[in-house]
Amino acid sequence: MSTATGTSSPPGAQPSREPARKPSTMAQALNRALRDALADDPDVHVFGEDVGTLGGVFRVTDGLAAEFGADRCTDTPLAEAGILGTAVGMAMYGMRPVVEMQFDAFAYPGFEQLVSHISRMRNRTRGALPMPLTVRIPYGGGIGGVEHHSDSSEAYYMATPGLHVVTPATVADAYGLLRKSIASDDPVVFLEPKRLYWGKDDWSPERPAEVPEIGRAVVRRPGSSATLITYGPSLPVCMEAAEAAARDEGLELEVVDLRSLVPFDEDTVVASVRRTGRAVVVHESTGFAGPGAEIAARVTERCFHHLEAPVLRVAGFDIPYPPPMLERHHLPDVDRVLDAVARLQWESEWRSGEESGGLGSLGGGVR
């Protein structure tokens, strides 16, 4: 990912406002997506804790209340179930709510509304009450957050039928996928990788890159040796690992960015693994019953006769998220990804985790 260059101003910018900054970080692209959605559709309403005057703790809603008023970008009481529950009612009345859960682990009080109503209302009413709402959740670690500020909660939402689960890994996708999520007539849990909020990219609001419908993965780096399957906060790790493998090992790793966990773009993943014959799933979430378990099972089922090695996972340990001074031991890094790649039976000699020094035991981060 390159560093931002040049300057720009958004189309149709309000002359009364201060000159719009170049939305070159992911946080700014998300802000821009919210702003454009609010401008394009009067039924879009943004609300949550501190999203108004403050602009959100990550400033993703910065300036929206000033531009669109407190009725369109609203500070709510501090109550996640209430936020999601009232969003259901607003969606029932034909609105398109976009709510913010302040942090991954702060979203849990609203879990019942998500699981028992938001995900089921369309089905319950045979399509009469769709739930076109977007639940933005900053997620994942790597920002030095104290407890309850760094969870990877995606597996909970993936396990709930009726929810889409979307997570961007690039600035362009942050804008494009959030716009698609807000426009979707289905509920979307939109997971924003906190540690990528400030990552810059060459992106211009006048020419936002086209993003396909939700549910389409993308090959970020082509390669023929093995496939790294990843999403969100782990994409930069995989890209770096792929560069290192090419430089040091002469291996060309293909990197697939899922972009949405539900719907899961099985075709893109399967096509890649059938080409390369080897696959590693990389994510921060715990490995046991984590997203990688589902992905590895599906890849194994559909690519069995193409596989040269078992599908491996590089995941967070199966532990409560560590305190900030220890999180570097938990998070998948380039070395762990490369270690997993090294175990992909390059000499047709499969070594189990125990034989290779215990790395692959069920409690470990590499399997």
Next chain:
Amino acid sequence: MTVLEQSGAYHLAPPPAWRPRRDPAPLMPDGEPFRLLGTEAELEGALLRELYGQLVRGRRFNEQATALTKQGRLAVYPSSTGQEAAEVAAALALREQDWLFPSYRDTLAAVARGLDPVAVLSLLRGDWHSGYDPRSTRVAPLSTPLATQLPHAVGLAHAARLKGDDVVALAMVGDGGTSEGDFHEALNFAAVWQAPVVFLVQNNGFAISVPLAKQTAAPSLAHKAVGYGMPGRLVDGNDAAAMHHVLTDAVERARAGEGPCLVEAVTYRLEAHTNADDATRYREAAEVESWREHDPVALMERELRSRGLLDDDGVREAGEAAERMAGDLRERMHQEPELAPMDLFDHVFARRTPQLQGQAEQLRAELAAAEAEHTGTAGGSGSTGHRTDDQGSRK
């Protein structure tokens, strides 16, 4: 006297951030449940007669639904027998454009609002989770998770107000539901947003088996309103005229922009929690009998007779009208519902995901195979097909 005070140099001022928010006195509920029946109050005869007809119909509906459960036509029925006055008044207090948010025990309120009883019973019959269109009927689906429908009512009423629409939402919950976090969050949001919502708590004495004393230490459930900054109203929930009066007042107050209100209807669940419950394990028969003396249908009949608004013919006519409704319901509920298994995949998302598409194809193939086997069984003899005729026809 402290050293500082003696010195005269130190005067403790109030904390700078504090100021009184509002006078709680006007928000306080009355000391006793509000009543109209049996008082000298001037009451509209036509309204009383309408309420009476609805009460008789509602009681008959509860009896019929309970019977249908015993006959295996409903999976379960949480009866509102004894609570008909609150159910009926909730429906009648609303205008056409208003929304009702019922809990699973409030089938009668939906029926009293004019919905097809068979459609309302869909959830409890089990042919689908909800059997009517909430948008056209302005009745939200019966909510099973307690109190979770209350924030929906707040959100909908808030949305309507933002759009400038004249819509009030009335949300129903039981005494047990007031202990849930969603009750608290809904009332708080409603008050902060001044959303046009009326919360109706039917305090029927029990949350399945747990009596109110183990549910709350509040002076009354209506008192809870005061902490949110909205008025609380305490009403005799078996007095249909009082319920109608207080709910209409609350609805129109909300409509006028004066914000939400909490109404506690003091009533009693005469039947067990559901047909699957045994109420003799947790309450005395004498207590139940004492409440039968305060039966909402009987109270209204007595009132109408004493005011000369009802005679034996009127009672018989109301009974016959209710019987026609029950007969129609009975007949239609004894017909097998038309089940559509492929619906299981059609409404999860606006469009099926590839994975759901694959699973739908799997089920379709299984159904086709079952159908073929069923057809073969019907044509031949001595088949040992493992699906019964009943299962086959349901597929």
